[in-house]
Amino acid sequence: MNKQLVLMDHDGGVDDYLATMLLLTMEHIELLGVVVTPADCYVQPAVSATRKIIDLMGFSHIPVAESTVRGINPFPRLYRRDSLIVDHLPILNQNEFLTTPLVKQTGQDFMVQVLREAPEPVTLMVTGPLTTVAVALEKAPDIESKIAKIVWMGGALNVPGNVEKSLEAGQDGSAEWNVYWDAVSAAQVWETQIEIIMCPLDLTNNVPVTSDLVQKMGKQRHYPISDLAGQCYALVIPQDYYFWDVLATAYLGRPELYELREWETEIITSGISQGRTKIVSGGKRILAMDKVDKDAFYSYILQQWAR
Template identity: 50%
Template sequence: MRESEHMIPASGIPRAVLMDMDGGVDDFMALALLLTLPHIEVIGVLVTPADCYLEPALSAARKLLALLNRTDIPLARSRVRGQNAFPAIFRKDAFVVDLLPVLNEKDREGPPLAQEEGPAFILRRLREASRPVTLLVTGPLTNLAQALDLDPGLEARIEEVLWMGGALDVPGNVDPFLEPGHDGTAEWNAYWDPVAVQRVLASAVALRMFPLDVTEKVPVTSDFLRRLARQRRYPLSDLAAQCYATVAWSRYCMWDVLTTAWLARPELFTFQEAEVAVHTEGPSQGRIVRQPRGRRVQVAVDVEVEAFYRFLLEAWAR
């Protein structure tokens, strides 16, 4: 089905969004995009130690919120652990982002850390919200799964979950060379904690997936980086150019940024309803598959690529 509805509610009330990110380069750029959307009220940012080391990722998130004058947004840490740790070579990127010049040019006081951590933070923010909340999850689903275990009634407070995760009809990105014994069919956010995926699939929350099938259609290209470089006078364009330049050599994709972009430009996406399940054990652990009578979810299968790149350049030229 083609998404065409405008995302600003008829009531004019902004959509409430809580972001759970795991500190990769693209997570930070997804947060930078989210904070440019005028019809979104960001009610919290949670940093999960999956594709990052926690302390530099928290520091970078705090500096980014300060750069954009959004120190009013609650920031929290999580200490949850998955079954399969990301390789250290992936997690180091948080150290790089934390030291980028655009985030350190001035001393800015960022928001203090919330007292609650992980699932408890999700519980409090959703309970305090005046309306159902959209969860934007650009890392594993562990915090949400544990929050649902703590309070199954939380489902009624969730409008929708937007999750960057899974690989349905394309190969996964778990490298068997780095993960001996795996068959390479899983995507990393699902592989980090497949039991959490299973728990969320067992719930009644509306789930909109952005798997590798669509996210890998938008790599960070040299052409896109050149276009970003031409508008470096804008702080967010400068930040994006610096961030992506550190990883573009590895055919890096805008997995999390694409997921976030749906909140602003749903008409660029094509979705299909699918019935899915997850493998929690064995060589395909973390693989999400189509399964008759499985959990029904909305799956992004296509995006208008050039229009997406143009949208990003416009959003970050502010």
Template identity: 45%
Template sequence: MNKKLVYMNHDGGVDDLVSLAAVLLMQDVELLGVGVIPGDCYLEPAVSASRKIIDVFGSGANVETAASDSRAKNPFPKEWRMHAYFVDALPMLNEKDEPSAPLVEEPAHLHLARKLREADRKVTLLFTGPLTDLSRALLAAPDIEDNIESLVWMGGSFKGTGNIIEPEHDGTAEWNAFWDPEAAADVWRSGIDIIAYPLLATDQVPWTVARRNAWARERRHPALDFAAQCYAMCPPLVHVHANDTYFLWDLLTTSHLGGAPIATLREVACRVHASGPSQGRIEEADGCRTIRIAEKIDAEAFFAYMTSLFKTYKG
């Protein structure tokens, strides 16, 4: 049976980097490549950490990493972007001097286009950050759309309010869409099958003290220890009021690839606000683009699945 072909594009936050490790541990997934966009991160440490994670968790897979040269309309806060430096410095990722996972010279959007063209069957895209590299790839190589099975994206809110507190914004958007609203609108104009994990879903998987302690008690398993060490970098006081709880936004989205019965999906018609005080908002609207969103989450099943997945890594 063929493995699911996946290309991952992430924006270097703690949750993104833990998600990369999770994808590498999925036995039914073949990871074709990784693009890193400077969203919730500084680019250099996020690229470095990605390559090290591939070395540690990739079982010798020759997975290429590409750095994005995309830029934000609305950048993430500096305090959040610093976390990539901390992950990159973790002892587990630094037992050898330099990462060996290949770093390509081409920018991430062109790397994505090349990998889609080279694939012998359709590819699932996992995007846990902004959609800019996908938008640019479609512009540079429109033919690649036919090679995309679906887009699994952490983005949108669908609960009325978002997690943006910025001047001149009404607070209805979510960060991955807000970073580059025009890119989200571009992707919405494509024919790609979109499966979104919005705040409506991710709010159901907070990183609580009880969850933290449960994984701490399992730290004899190296991958669980790695994940718990990463999430320990995200105490509530780091975040402004709208983000005063850390949720496992990207890891929940990533769990979709595993096929476990975790999320209930709903089909919605919606549009993207590309400009103005609601820019980045993805709003339900009759007669507009139809996507599927994760709506109801079995949080216990999610944490059980991830715990089991991370335990499969033996080092």
């Protein structure tokens, strides 16, 4: 069976590492590389943690690349510091040397190269802002035909966003962070003909990270990957935390658990709604993950990480 070719682009939040870990467990996926976009992280520890995770899981042939793009609205420092914590977890620091390669190219140039060299169109699994994708497309418009689709965690369609008005003055609360970091680049990707399957807050709001589930991961502690997942989620359990990136990524493994719905949309790039994904007649048609079998999803990730 031919494997599905996937290139991962994440932005270094706690759930980005967990999404990468989940993707690496999918036997029908051939992961061509991981790009780290410097958004919800400090990029050096985020790159380091990513390489350590790939090493731990035994896939050290998979290259990692550091994107050098910049957004418009930085993530709060409190969010980004998690990359430093994850990089220091003892389970990721048992070996003195890293074998997973860090390529010399920037992440955007690496994305261009991977897509051009791929024997067939590649699925982009994006769990951060779309900026690296937009810059790669701007540098090399020919790669659009080499992108099979973008599966993206981002946006809020019929629910409020998660950019808090109290933190971001002049905002109306409709923006989701992965759009808000760089809405202009998201809008550029919206102008392409690339198929987009998005996992919006509309769905993730219904799939929380629970204490019970984290404890179940801990009970699988004789499995290093489940142990690592539980440690990562333990960092965020005191706050309201949801399966954002992991829920989006699980779609590649078990699409039958999801129902998709088509919407016509546009990205708002300025004003008090900057970063909003707005439903508008005649806008870009996208597919949004609308429903998921939550219990089956929870069982799936526990099973996949039991290794």
